[in-house]
Amino acid sequence: MSSPLKDILESLIFISQEPLTIDRMTAVLEGTPAEEVQAALDELIQGYAAAARGIQIVHTGGGYILSTHPDHDRWVRKLLQIERKNKLSSAALESLSSIAYHQPVTQAEISAIRGVDSTYTLKTLLDKKLIKIVGRKKAPGNPLVYRTSERFLQYFGLNSLDELPSEEEIGKILQEEKSSEG
Amino acid sequence: MPENVPEPLPSADAVVALPASDAADGYQVRLEIFEGPLDLLLFLIRKKKIDIHDIPIAAITRDYLGYLDRKEQINLDREAEFLFIAALLIYIKSQMLLPRETDLAEQEDPRRVLINRLLEFQKIKAACSILRDREEDQLLQWKRNFLPPLPGESELDFTEVSLFDLAESFFLMMKRRTAADTRVIKGRDVSTEEKMKELLGLLRDGQVLDFLAYFATQESLEEALVSFFCLLELIKSRVAVAVQDELFQTIRVWLRKDARRAGHHE
Numbered sequence: 001m002s003s004p005l006k007d008i009l010e011s012l013i014f015i016s017q018e019p020l021t022i023d024r025m026t027a028v029l030e031g032t033p034a035e036e037v038q039a040a041l042d043e044l045i046q047g048y049a050a051a052a053r054g055i056q057i058v059h060t061g062g063g064y065i066l067s068t069h070p071d072h073d074r075w076v077r078k079l080l081q082i083e084r085k086n087k088l089s090s091a092a093l094e095s096l097s098s099i100a101y102h103q104p105v106t107q108a109e110i111s112a113i114r115g116v117d118s119t120y121t122l123k124t125l126l127d128k129k130l131i132k133i134v135g136r137k138k139a140p141g142n143p144l145v146y147r148t149s150e151r152f153l154q155y156f157g158l159n160s161l162d163e164l165p166s167e168e169e170i171g172k173i174l175q176e177e178k179s180s181e182g
Numbered sequence: 183m184p185e186n187v188p189e190p191l192p193s194a195d196a197v198v199a200l201p202a203s204d205a206a207d208g209y210q211v212r213l214e215i216f217e218g219p220l221d222l223l224l225f226l227i228r229k230k231k232i233d234i235h236d237i238p239i240a241a242i243t244r245d246y247l248g249y250l251d252r253k254e255q256i257n258l259d260r261e262a263e264f265l266f267i268a269a270l271l272i273y274i275k276s277q278m279l280l281p282r283e284t285d286l287a288e289q290e291d292p293r294r295v296l297i298n299r300l301l302e303f304q305k306i307k308a309a310c311s312i313l314r315d316r317e318e319d320q321l322l323q324w325k326r327n328f329l330p331p332l333p334g335e336s337e338l339d340f341t342e343v344s345l346f347d348l349a350e351s352f353f354l355m356m357k358r359r360t361a362a363d364t365r366v367i368k369g370r371d372v373s374t375e376e377k378m379k380e381l382l383g384l385l386r387d388g389q390v391l392d393f394l395a396y397f398a399t400q401e402s403l404e405e406a407l408v409s410f411f412c413l414l415e416l417i418k419s420r421v422a423v424a425v426q427d428e429l430f431q432t433i434r435v436w437l438r439k440d441a442r443r444a445g446h447h448e
Contacts, residue, residue: 017326017327065326068325087317094217101309115218115221156320164309165309173308
C-alpha cells in the first residue's frame with residue numbers, strides 16, 4: 001500500500017455521509033487486519049484532537065464521522081442561516097427515553113409509563129425517524145411495537161443502547177435533586 | 183395553556199424557574215406547567231419531603247386535588263388523565279381504610295402499584311435530563327449527513343427519499359389518473375431530451391417542483407413515464423434532490439446547488 005493507512009481512513013471518513021463502522025473500513029481495505037485499522041484510526045483521531053482543528057472525528061452511532069468543533073457552532077449556523085437548532089419537546093424526550101429503556105414497547109405501555117396519552121408524540125418521533133415500528137404484539141388488538149432507531153443513537157452521540165444513562169448515573173441525578181431541595 | 187397566565191401564587195414555592203440553560207437562551211421565566219399527573223405527584227412528594235415508599239395518601243390527595251381545582255398549573259388538554267390519577271388515589275385510600283383481620287404484607291400494600299409507577303417515571307425523568315445535556319452537546323457538532331434546508335423552511339426536517347418512495351408516488355399518481363377516466367387523445371411522441379430540458383427549465387425557474395402536481399399536468403401515460411425516467415436520471419446523476427417531508431405526502435424536487443451554479447447539464 002502506497003499511502004499510510006491513517007490517511008486512507010481519513011479519506012474514507014471524510015466521504016461518508018453516515019458514521020463509518022470499523023467493519024466497513026476493513027471490508028474496503030481488503031486484507032488489512034481489524035486491529036491495524038483500529039490502531040491507525042486511534043492515531044488519526046488523536047492527531048485531530050492534538051492539532052486543535054476546526055473539525056474532529058467523533059465516534060457515534062456505532063461508527064466514525066467528521067463533525068465541526070462545538071465552539072464554532074455560531075459561525076456554522078450563520079453560514080447556513082439557521083437561527084437555532086430545534087430541540088426535542090419535553091414530551092417527545094420523555095416518550096423517547098421511555099421507549100429506549102423499555103423497548104420493544106407499545107403505545108399503550110408508553111402512555112402508562114408517562115401517565116398521559118402518547119399517540120401524537122409517537123407520530124412526531126416516527127416522522128423524525130428517531131423511533132421505528134418493528135412489528136405487532138401478539139396481544140388483543142395486535143398493537144404496533146416500537147424501538148429506537150439508528151438515528152436515535154446518532155442524535156444523542158451514542159454508539160449502542162448500552163451507552164444510555166446507567167442506573168448509577170440516574171441514581172446520582174435523583175440524589176442531587178433530593179439534596180438540592182433540602 | 184389558559185390565556186390569562188396567572189400571577190405567581192402566594193405559595194411562592196409553587197413557582198419554579200425553568201432550567202438556567204433555557205433561560206440563558208432568551209426564554210422568559212414562567213410558571214411550571216405540569217404536563218402530566220405523574221409530574222405533579224412527584225413534585226408534591228418532593229415539596230413535602232415525603233418518602234416515596236411511604237406516601238401519606240390522604241394528604242397527597244388533598245394537595246393534588248387542590249392543584250386540579252386551581253387549574254392554573256396543569257395542562258388542561260390532559261385534564262382527564264389528571265382526574266384518572268385522582269380517582270386512583272382515592273381508590274387506594276379506600277382500600278387502605280378497609281378493616282382487615284391481619285396486617286398487610288408489604289407487597290399487598292394498595293399503594294404498591296402507584297409507587298412502582300412513580301419510581302419508574304422518576305427514573306425516566308432523570309434519564310431525560312442526562313439525554314437533554316447530550317442533545318445540547320450534539321447539536322453543537324455539525325455533521326455533513328444533513329441537507330442544507332431551503333430558505334424559509336428551516337424548521338422542516340428533510341429526509342431524502344429512496345427510489346421506492348418515488349416509484350410509489352408515481353404509481354399513486356397513475357392510479358389517480360386512471361380513476362379520473364379521462365379520454366386521452368393520442369398526442370405527439372415525447373423525446374427524453376425534450377423532457378429533460380423541460381424539467382431542468384422548470385427546476386431552474388420554479389426552484390422547487392411538486393412531484394405529484396407536476397405529473398398531474400402530463401397529458402399521456404407515455405409522457406408521464408418519460409418525465410419519470412428523466413427525473414430518476416437527474417437524481418441518479420446527482421443534479422436534482424428529491425425530498426419527502428412526511429410519509430404519503432408529496433415529494434418535492436429541486437436542483438442541487440452545485441448543479442444550479444454550473445447550470446449546464448443538458
